[in-house]
Amino acid sequence: MTQVRYTRNLFLRGICIIYLFAFLSFYIQIPGLYGDNGILPARTQVDLKARATLLNKLKQKPTLLWFAPYLGLNVEYMLDVLSLLGAVLSFIGFVTQTFCIAPVFAGLWSLYFSLYQIGQTFIWFQWDSLLLETGFLCIFIAPFWYPRRAKRSSTPSDGVTFWTIRWLLFRLMFASGVVKLSSRCPVWWKLDALNIHFESQCIPTPLAWYAHHLPTWFLRLSTVFTYVIEIAIPLLFFFPNRKVRLIAFYSQLFLQICIIATGNYAFFNFLTICLCISLLDDQFFYKQRSQKNASHILNHLSTLISILVYGGILYGAYIYFGLKITDDFTIKSNIAFTQEEFDFVIQRAVPISIYVGAVSLVFTIADSLTNSMLTKGMYNKITTALITVSYIVPVLFIFVISLVPHYTSLVPVTNSTVIAQIKQVQDKVEHLRLVNSYGLFRRMTGTDGRPEVIIEGSNDIDGPWKDYEFLYKAGNVNNSLPFVAPHQPRLDWQMWFAALGTYHQNPFVMSLAYRLLNGQSEVLDLINTVESPFKNKPPKYIKASIYHYHYTPWSQTSSTRAWWTREKVGEYFPIFSKDHQPLIEYLTKLKILQEKPGFKIKAEPLKLILDKLRWSVCNVEASLLLWGVFTAGCTLIVAGYYDRPVAKKK
Template structure:
């Protein structure tokens, strides 16, 4: 039986690290985003005249925040409590395997889901739902309790851990599919990466250098991205272990390159955790064998691996017309039409489901066989087989639900899904246990990177002075930051806002109002050091749309050049009637005072923690806590080694 106990434990501790980063990042931004004086106060999501009893409230919006009055806290402080519990539990799971158990992961999922319920537009990201889905899977992957002694894998471990591999497949394959089904001409012309490094949300300094790579190389890299997302995922279920290991390294390579050039918070780290499902314990503990038969099998396995990837390389050369030019560059051009791709996708989606179903069936069959063959004692056989069948049923249900978003990658397959499966999926969809994915559907910023620049003034005629954000491009002289694993959600949403207009982003009106009133909680999310209005808020505020482009660093000390496109939203003042009426309508401005905190001792502790953490930059705080966890782990290992001596 293939052992996955160590691999599984590594995955679970990795998810704890992701939870740690996610909860910590959220906690830092609570006052400015969701506090009573924040951009989108959380209390507005929990006020409904028809919700009277606690049971009704939990049914309509399941979140721990409803328990705030029972603890003598208001909603803002309850957000602190939920986040801090998440931080403590995830840190405990990171530093000790004893906390990587089902009850802990159940609580972590419930805590993050509670935050997601009131997150509104600032949490409508695929990595948040991906964390919810991966976190839910941990509830069936993790043991119910930490065993007193180290055990080998049980047959059900392979079944539950298989769900992570299937999630990884759906994530990567759908991300590749949507790039071409969107019809985006930039993806079809293979020029996407010539734009991406400049137009992505928060690029790193390396993105500037990546943008300057030769165009032929960037086009070839775009081909590589297509292959890594469209073709390689099918090898996740290949029976040859070496083929899967190479697939693991290829996906790891892709994620590390994304991390190097862009700040995508915990998303790429989470994807790397999912990639662990392609491995088993022999990857970490390789056993040398003198058996000649095993050596022959190993050589044959290597040959199969070479043939598989050689075939993919050959197919890539054919379907992307790869040719070496006289200048020793590689020319690339997609050799198929959108109609041909649509036809192939129509055929491939059912095949992908059959592949997943076949892989799951063999995994279950192998687990049941091992339950009967390797477990000693009739009583143990019965118990182990029952548990294996139970996990098989749960995983089969999850697989059936995942067929819905997977089939929706092509519109013609939506009608082929059995009605009962659709009905069940609709009922559980609100919990994000199974989700659809698809990143970078269309490449933005073809004519330049759009940016919304907010300006304030004490005179409607000017001069107008700019507000600066902590991380997103604004001042053309500011260097490009490294932010991950922290996600500055306001900066991210400003990037999305620039792709539309302010009518499509009504939260901007709340942001403008908070800036007009000099709200310190909101200003803390921005660059207050260089703010022209840190002592007194402006009387008027407006926003303009700019297009940014990278500069040639050899010619100037700036990182960007920019040109003004036009007005984004008009001039507002703190007493603009239309602004006040709108914010009153969406309950950002309320006549009644916010709920008071009656538990003063608890409030004092929470305020002290908030004051302490606010003095450290967010990403630095995240890595500092992670480093502290690593230090604790190494110290424990060192002490254990010394005891053995």
């Protein structure tokens, strides 16, 4: 049996790190996003004064926030409690393997799911759903407890439960590649996506500016290899040859590192790297040496198979993307197949991928059951077999319901082939985010320049108008591009999406404008108040305009320090004042503004403690706080304070 005990433990600790980043990042932004005076108050999602029973409230919206009255807190402070509790549990799981157990992961999932329930538009990102799905699987992957003298070998059920992560990784990567072409976006089909992507993405890093100015032929070739890594190589995740899977691991790792270097995508890429650990086994970390000639022969044969497999993939890329070396030693590339041909292949490839996954799962189950019967003693055989079966049942259930989003996101025309009963079951559990559909960058935006909403304030309706500066999103053309991941500034992110539509499609923008007009300190903490012209007194009027941003050309780097150039396109929303009646009525209708008082806080000592904690945190830049806590955890691990072997008594 392939040993995955160490690999599994490493994965679980990695997920604890991701949870730690997610909870801390969320906690920092609670007052401005979800506080009573925030942009989208959380109390609009849970009415603590409702007379319904607790059970009915949980059925209506399953979140632990309903327990706030039992602690004497309101919704905002209960959000603090849930976030801090999640951060503490994940930090402990990070620094000590002893707490990487199923009950802890059940708690982490429940806490993050509770936050997700009231997060509204600020938390509806694919990585939030991915974390919930991964976290739920961890409940089955993690042991219920770690014995004091834990066995070094894997248990038969480890292979089955850990397999679910590989299946999730496959669905994530394969879908991310397929949707780029199935969307029929002309930019992706012309291989020009990366010529736009580094400039148009939400929050680019400084390296994105340099990547944008790479030669066009190189960016087109990089797009080709993105397709290869995301579409072709994921099909090898279940290949029986270990070296083939290792190369697949390195290719995925390389892609994620490149994305981290050029874009701030919160904890998404770090979480994907954790999922890639499922392609490894314990032998990757503890190589076993053997002097037997047969082992050397098998090793050379494995290498030959890997060369043939990946040689075939590269040859396929050469044929289907028309790769040619030109006279000036550049590589020319063009897609050499039609959209109809691609759709024809995908309609058959998706069912085949499911069959491959099913066969891999069957072999994994058979291996686990066989090994459970190899344990010594009849009692141990029966017990181990029953435990293994108890894990196999939920794994099969998860695999079956995952077929629904896998089909619907990739080949909608084949939805009729999915058994109706499976759809019904998946619909009943869909709100729990147990399985999800994925596929980022379905269509490339910003082909004419990245649109940005620039909010302006003034004390005179005729001007002058002065810009509000955000902490991370593009605004002042001279502001440096940031490294902010794994923290996700959710307001900055959502402003990027708002620029792709209208303010009518993004009600939170109206709430943001009203809070700025009233100088709400909680919301001001989410933007750059240091450079704000209204940090001491809010403006009387506010409006927003749409600008198109472009990176400064490479040729101007010596003459300007600006990262961007911009041009005004038009109005985003008209001039508002804080007593603008239609604005007030609109926000009142959305229950963002409420006349009735909120739930009265009774636990004053606990409130005081939470206030002091927040005061100490708000003085530290968010990304520095996250990396600082991570560094503290690494220091504890290296120092050996936790997980230190207990000395035997003489």
